[in-house]
Amino acid sequence: MTQSVQVVQAQAVKQTRGVERIISGQFVMDGAGVKINRVLTGPLQRRLDPFLMLDAFGSEKPGEYIAGFPEHPHRGFETVTYMLHGRMRHRDSAGNEGLITDGGVQWMTAGRGVAHSEMPEQNEGLMEGFQLWLNLPARDKMTEPWYRDIPTEEVPRFTLDGGVTVQVIAGSTHGVDGAVQRETTQPLYLDLEIPAGVTVEQPIPAGHNAFVYVFRGEAVIEGKGVASGRMAILDNTPGADGVRIKAVAPTRLLVLAGRPLNEPIAQYGPFVMNTQDELYQAVEDFRAGKFA
Numbered sequence: 617m618t619q620s621v622q623v624v625q626a627q628a629v630k631q632t633r634g635v636e637r638i639i640s641g642q643f644v645m646d647g648a649g650v651k652i653n654r655v656l657t658g659p660l661q662r663r664l665d666p667f668l669m670l671d672a673f674g675s676e677k678p679g680e681y682i683a684g685f686p687e688h689p690h691r692g693f694e695t696v697t698y699m700l701h702g703r704m705r706h707r708d709s710a711g712n713e714g715l716i717t718d719g720g721v722q723w724m725t726a727g728r729g730v731a732h733s734e735m736p737e738q739n740e741g742l743m744e745g746f747q748l749w750l751n752l753p754a755r756d757k758m759t760e761p762w763y764r765d766i767p768t769e770e771v772p773r774f775t776l777d778g779g780v781t782v783q784v785i786a787g788s789t790h791g792v793d794g795a796v797q798r799e800t801t802q803p804l805y806l807d808l809e810i811p812a813g814v815t816v817e818q819p820i821p822a823g824h825n826a827f828v829y830v831f832r833g834e835a836v837i838e839g840k841g842v843a844s845g846r847m848a849i850l851d852n853t854p855g856a857d858g859v860r861i862k863a864v865a866p867t868r869l870l871v872l873a874g875r876p877l878n879e880p881i882a883q884y885g886p887f888v889m890n891t892q893d894e895l896y897q898a899v900e901d902f903r904a905g906k907f908a
Contacts, residue, residue: 665881693751696796703737753877823852
């Protein structure tokens, strides 16, 4: 199916955010030995509240991804998997099953608890994508698990002047609503493809914590270069209504922003709650088979 791409009028940014710092991330092994770049790590959770983690994965070597992510539990947050290339099968203990393919998104709310697996359905070729962890407010941490597959043709797309292409995974921008909306954290999750030499003005709600992750090419934000594989944490300058990004070369990047929860964060591996007692209970509930 061919998806039509609408052309929309760019919204001007009056005052841009600057770059507070550049993050390189750290390469780690996860799942059954998958090599990933953990860009947003635990020490940044407070600064980038409500986001808990961002992993970037990508390899053309099957030995680096074929073992996938066998069944493991989650409680207290949402996982958002965005697949650029490849095929990944999701199964969970709530009875959900789906296949993410090129350009597709899988959005799962773990809530009170779910165990799931994410396994490649390919044994050759490139597998590349991202997994984002988005925190849930205290009142929603024990909600029923929820799951949605979003194929690439259901991810809204539009173009701006200069040939910039925008995919809206979550939130709303330039009058276009994304595939998913969340009332409390109000996440904005965009994939921008920017031709060389073009500057794009991207609105960001005041009060949201925000960052940019470049995964192709190189960008410049307020005089600071952001190379491929780097994350730029944007400052929270009062009055700033967005960010201006110039592509040095043909560039593709993620823009993420969210309204902070300003609640305590207690984490033990795949469980993210508000107190240590809630973490102990999560472990006990999982061991007792009380997850979905």
